[in-house]
Every structure is written in structure tokens, then in C-alpha cells.
Amino acid sequence: MRKIILILILTITYNLHSQDLPTEPVNGYAFPIGSKFTIKLYPKDSISFNYSIIKFEPFENIVNTWENNYLFEKEGENETIEFYFCLGTSGETEEEKDKNMKVLLLMKNRTKYSLNYNSDIQIKEEGKFEKTSNVGTHPNAKGMEMWPYMIYQIGLNDFKIMQ
Template sequence: MKWECWTLLKERRLRHKKNIKKTEIMKKLILIAILAMQFCSQAQEIPSPPANGFAFPIGSKFTIKLYPVDSTHFDFSVIAYEAFDQTISLHENDSLFKTDGEAGTIDFYFCFATDGDTEKERDENMHVVLLFKNRTIYAMNYTSEIQRKEDGKFESTSNVGTYPGVKTNEMWPYMIYQIGLFDFRRME
């Protein structure tokens, strides 16, 4: 009798362990499926079709390629995009840009930047920046709008334009969730 109880107990433990393994495998498969669906639903086709403008979330690194619409206006395509979660230096950031980038493009970083010797100074000097390098032959104006509240409306903001071969830095002392860039046009 004791032997039978022991055998039954062993069999139950073995079945229980197998069920736990199956449950763990199922949990992992479900997690992988959820992550895959989320990734696929958020992925955009790169390069994007040319359009007048796009919006980008904070923590973005992207490259656009310009396409002339007429003698002064451009549409653009997003030809590269990736998440960028680093906080960069406000002043020491030349190394972010390749020296031999693709002609006719503009490389962007929309992220956090700071400066200072101590952690306190860096916290106090934190900004949202749009850092970019123009690899086109054109000096251009463009329109930019920012979203200061999560799921809020976009509002206009000023910018300095962009110049051939020049690295430019736009900076804000408050949180911005997204930036919309559109209506690229040659300066007159």
C-alpha cells in the first residue's frame, strides 16, 4: 500500500512538473506573439512614400531624402528611422553624424541633451533638441510644430531653417512628445 501511494505521488509530481513546463512554454509563446504583433503594428515601411510632412516622437534618429515638387518646394521620404534613447551633450555631438552621409538627405536626432560637470548641473540643463545636418545643396525654410502634452494638439514653433553642409540645433527647455516637420522650401 505504501509503495502504491509513493508511486502515485511520484507520478502526480511528474505530471505537475510537465504541466508547469507546458505552462511556461505557452507563456513565452504568448509573450513573443504579443511583442511581434506590437512591433508589426508600429512598424512603418522604410523608405516611406514622399509626402509634405511627417511627425516623429521624442527619442528618434531619422534621415529624410528630399524630392522637388516644383522650383522651390520639396516633399520628403523617411529613408531611415530608429529609436534613440541616449541623452547627448549640447556641445560635443559632432560624432553623431557620419562624415560621408548620403547627398540630398538631412540626418536628424530628436532627443534629450544636456551639459554640466555634475549630475545636478546636467539635470538643471536638460533640454529637448532637434539636432540635424543638411546634406543637400539647398538653404531651406521649413515649418515645425510641437506636441507639448501627450496626445495633445500640435502647436507652431519657430526654427532657424537649414543650410547646406551645416549642423543645426533647435532647443526647447520643456518636454515635447512629438515634432512635426513639413513644407520644406528653398530660401529666397
């Protein structure tokens, strides 16, 4: 199972078309599984933000679901949020690790805001995006979203200050 998922991640990653960074600030973008990216927020008004992708690279590693703080640098650029959209697992044996495999969205909020945002997931390779819930993100905090099924892409949009 792990090998199939890893091959899938590699295939998606190698099929990515590169674009110039940073991107233009807009309301949202979609990211494939196996991605490490950083966004920078730009205020639209007093509560809403557009964002630009300032860093993007493939990330094929399978991380420990619960021990992954090492992924994030201690310091980072202000007004940014760093993300890893990847696979994670836990357990002692290969069998446990296969059983515990999850899709993770890990984030480190380097802004001064507690933020809500919308997330849409693509659970079929060429399928439509479907809304999913999330917990938002808080200043200088690491956060994690987790799904027990495969997600091919995630769209993040409509970042707003929590009310």
C-alpha cells in the first residue's frame, strides 16, 4: 500500500507544471498531494485576504503523524503560512504503519492573525472538488488536518480573520 501511494505521489509531482513564483495574489489555489508550499497573505479589506504562493516544491516523504515539528524552521517570513500536504503514519511495525496511513495538511501560521479559510478536496483523481471542514489556524501555531482516505488535491481559499 505504501509503495503504491508513494508511486502515485511521485507521478503527480513529476507531472506538475512549474510557474513563476511568487504568483499573483488571488483568493485561492489548489495544491497536489506531495507538496510543500508557503503562501503570503495580502489584505483585501479589514478581514479578508488574497494570497500569493512564494515557495513551492515537491515533498515525497512520509512523515510521522505525531512527531513532525522538525519540518518547520524555528523562524520564518512574517505574514506567511507554511504548508506540507503529504502522507503521514505512525506505528512500530510496517503493518501498523500501513494501517495508520493518513493524508495530512500540516501548517505553521507566521501571521499575527487567527484565520478561517475554506478547503476543498479532490478525492477522485479527475473528480470534482468537494468542501471539507477545517479548524482554521492561529498565530505562530502549528496546525494539522487529517483524512483517512486518499486526497489528490486540496484547494485553499477565502482566508479571513476569525470573528
